[in-house]
Amino acid sequence: MVPGQLCGSTTLFGDIHRNSAQAVEPTVAYGISRKGYEDLLEINPKLAKGIIKYLGAKLMDAHDVIISLVSSKVESRIASVIVRLCENHGIKTDDGIIINVRLTRQDIADIVGSTVETTIRTISKFKKQGFLTTVGRRLLVKDINAFMDMMK
Numbered sequence: 001m002v003p004g005q006l007c008g009s010t011t012l013f014g015d016i017h018r019n020s021a022q023a024v025e026p027t028v029a030y031g032i033s034r035k036g037y038e039d040l041l042e043i044n045p046k047l048a049k050g051i052i053k054y055l056g057a058k059l060m061d062a063h064d065v066i067i068s069l070v071s072s073k074v075e076s077r078i079a080s081v082i083v084r085l086c087e088n089h090g091i092k093t094d095d096g097i098i099i100n101v102r103l104t105r106q107d108i109a110d111i112v113g114s115t116v117e118t119t120i121r122t123i124s125k126f127k128k129q130g131f132l133t134t135v136g137r138r139l140l141v142k143d144i145n146a147f148m149d150m151m152k
Contacts, residue, residue: 007021007029025101025102068080074112074114074118074119074122075122075125075150076150076151077112077113077114078108078112078114078119078122078123078126079146079147079148079150079151080112080147080151081108081111081112082099082132082139082141082147083144083147083148083151085099085101085103085139086099086141086144086147089101090141093140095140095142096132096140096141096142096143096144097140097141097144098135098138098139098140098141099138099139099140099141100138101138102137102138103139105119105120105123106119108123129146130142130143131143131146131147
């Protein structure tokens with residue numbers, strides 16, 4: 001998640017909570033009751049419209065993930081995750097883009113629907129190709145264009 005991002009917004013439409021988030025760094029989170037959320041949307045049409053746009057974008061992202069899981073190779077799926085992480089959590093440096101969130105190889109494997117072993121091999125391959133490296137426990141993406149090309 002990134003600052004300002006919503007978690008659990010779909011519970012407005014049903015009683016099942018399908019979302020969760022776990023902080024990997026110091027975090028401040030705010031909550032609102034379902035009733036408060038509904039009241040806020042009723043009195044603020046601009047907010048409601050913004051939420052609809054946000055949920056539409058999330059739906060398109062989910063669609064892209066499903067298509068990727070069904071039709072893409074692991075290498076392409078990991079490349080896609082790396083690009084999204086750069087877009088949402090990346091900090092540009094002279095050496096490339098450092099992904100400012102700590103993810104384990106297991107986290108990445110879970111995101112792309114792969115085994116941790118395959119994920120480790122794929123990331124090692126990317127390192128050997130010079131596309132990325134690690135700085136501390138974070139990934140430094142040296143060639144974002146290489147990952148964008150893998151997504152095609």
